[in-house]
Amino acid sequence: MMLFFKAVKALGLLPAIYAQAGIFKVEESSSASPSSSASLSIISEEIAEPSSSSRLSEIEIIRGVNLGGVFLIEPFIRPSLFDQFNSSDTSDTPVDEWTFSAALGKEEAKRQLEDHWDTFVTKDHLEALAENGINWIRIPVGYWAFNLTDDEPFVDGQLPYIERILGWAQETGLKVELDLHGAPGSQNGYDNSGHRVTPEWLHARINVDRTLDALRKMSLLAVEWEDVVYGIQVLNEPSRWKWPVADILEFYNEAYDLVRGITNDVYFMIHDTFLGPNDWSTLVSSNWTHALMDTHIYQMFDNYIITLNESAHINMVSTMAENVTRFDRTNIGVVVGEFSAATHDCTKYINGLGRGSRWEGTLEYVDHPLCPFESCSCTGDYGSDYTQFSDHYKRFLRRYIDAQLSIYDQELAGWFYWNFRTESAPEWDYLLGVEQGWIPKFPRTAIPKSIEEEVSATDL
Template sequence: MDIRDNYGAGKEAHLYGTNLGGWRGHEPWMSPLAGASNEWDARNILADRFGKEAVWELYNTYWDSWITETDFKNIRDAGLNCIRLPIYAHNHMDDEGNWRLDETGAIDLSRIEWTVNKALEYGLYTILDLHGAPGSQNGAHHSGRQNGALLYSSPLYQNQLVEFWEALASRFKDNAAVAGYDLLNEPSETFPRRMGDQVVSLYDRLYQAIRAIDPDHIIIMEAIWWWDTLPNPQQKNWENVVYSLHYYQWQNNEDFTVMKNAVDGWIQDAQKWGSKYNVPHFIGEFTLFGNAESWNYGLQQFTETGSHWTTWSYKVMGRNNWGMYNAAEQNNVADVATDDFNTIKYKWSQWNTPEYFSPNPTVINAMQKATSGRNLKRPTQAFSAKLEKQAEPEIVGMAN
């Protein structure tokens, strides 16, 4: 149940990090979007008002502001070695499946490549997380689209999904700074209820498509919300996979006893099912809310029991203790329905971390304590770019 370096034959490699949430896909509760409740509606509103190409000018301004080089340094300095990068398919492909191309005529994945390369400069691995799939994998605002989980009823969207992952695998198959491919964020045919067989079928189709291109990178599959929604990987002949769960204890979460019990339960389930399935446990998203004791206990327990984790999220507007960096002030929130073009562009240029966000010592201190002295594996320019499967252990994904 280990992730190991040196082609799977070396030392254990543990992933501890955070999500770059609210960046490549707005979530209005945590990032500066008003006038629409999701990306799909926001972009349609902006395109109707200003034209499709103007939408790209506005979004490029926002993307240049929300995450800059400073942020990768902040993440490294918190004792972390990994980022999970939420990706929204419509940043790269339109609703009909037409790719956005760069000036050379190639599929434009430049923002993803920039992130992977900048993370590498600061000793951070990147997990590629498809947060918003074509048609939406759950119909929730954080998928980018709220008019239904259309992915499951549309062969067109399913084909786009496969093509999207084939493009990512082709581009990153020889890049050992990418720690793994997180296939779908919180997928469910009946979200927020548990996922069913259609998700597992899509996972299998994506697994086969990716493995035809990239036999080596870790593939991450999310269980929503329980381990038993995923099959034993041996039944599917899935190799080099990691199972992921997201943990949010919504009730009485300022009470340390409540949170301690939640953490203990999550770990017990992970040890039971991880052993049964012989897969590592990756906590792709979680928060431990406002109690510092909960953060210290939770991160320490996750780390000491062998789990891999990325908090939700790196920076958050207007909600304390969800971010490593928080912005209490909610100025410069662009209203895409009423603000004029120049106002939106100006407001979206004003969200860099050093000027508008404050570090959250509750979270950062707990991270530093949990990872201190662990000699974390980090990618370097000297790594071997080709990954390779080993018979024992089966879980590999980071080259030395």
């Protein structure tokens, strides 16, 4: 079957094969804007037996960036989408993609989201990433792009835009990880799952089945774009506080069998559920092949770590990475799937729309400011206007990023920065950070003269 698939691809016969199999294929050139009226059908048939390829053994270190907030919108990445509501009754204000779509209705939500999909990420962005030494992108996608029911407020139509990005990645030499970022019922209750609600994902088998169906269709998309898609993450940040790790592991094993039943040519990627990769040493199946454990390392969401001074934040990098670098399963590597330059939570909506910050002491359950200074204010170095950043702070950001990359880039399978761009969150904006000099290009570049200053250890 696989030989047949290769043959028809070489002969240019795939469109007809895909049409018969129910697999979409966008015929426009990759630089064209996808049409919302394009004739697409949902992937519904497996068309190739899994191959056995050695290509995954030959891949260099992953140096990646997330395309977050594109196909699963998050308030802190693009606050303007949510600021349009400006309701005095915060109980009715949309806080995630579910409530955003419900508030606007499907027709208007689709109009706004199609404009967002069409403009928020462009080929120029991917070319800039590649020029700066990035070799992978991670594309977070909600399940509703693949499996949407009529009673859900979400809208679909993402697939032609995803394919357009895959085409750009192909042209710019970027490898792609497809990341299922939101599951039915919400796997964690965060807005980054698409629905900020008490998570119900594993409470109903139908949710698991729909998740697996989305993964099946995602895997078939990977087969279609086999020269571009090199990884599939089966679910982002499932909550171990809500469900036993054993239950999440059972899902991972089901997902592994499903993905490997379709393709062996992608990395099978799982999230550590914030348990820490080293704690998974005895849990992950020794039979898994080409598997990666995804861990996310942030220093601003912990009530103690956020109180540290700059020097302590840099020292904390190696402390937090220790559990990761000690992971000793020989059949599974570790990649830091998310990290950033931020050490504060002043960023607008970073804790969720309508919620405050630990930094200023306005977050629920925080009874006093937690910044390391006598006066705590989300302005200046800790505000949203990077033109107000001091040279000292930009120097710290560079040292903080260098400290992280010195570990992630040398001792692990690689990393993905979160995020490629934002509207008003400078420390989370990779392209801005490179432009301003606090994120290095690859091969590693020196600190730009514009932000050089002599900073002693005691100053930090």
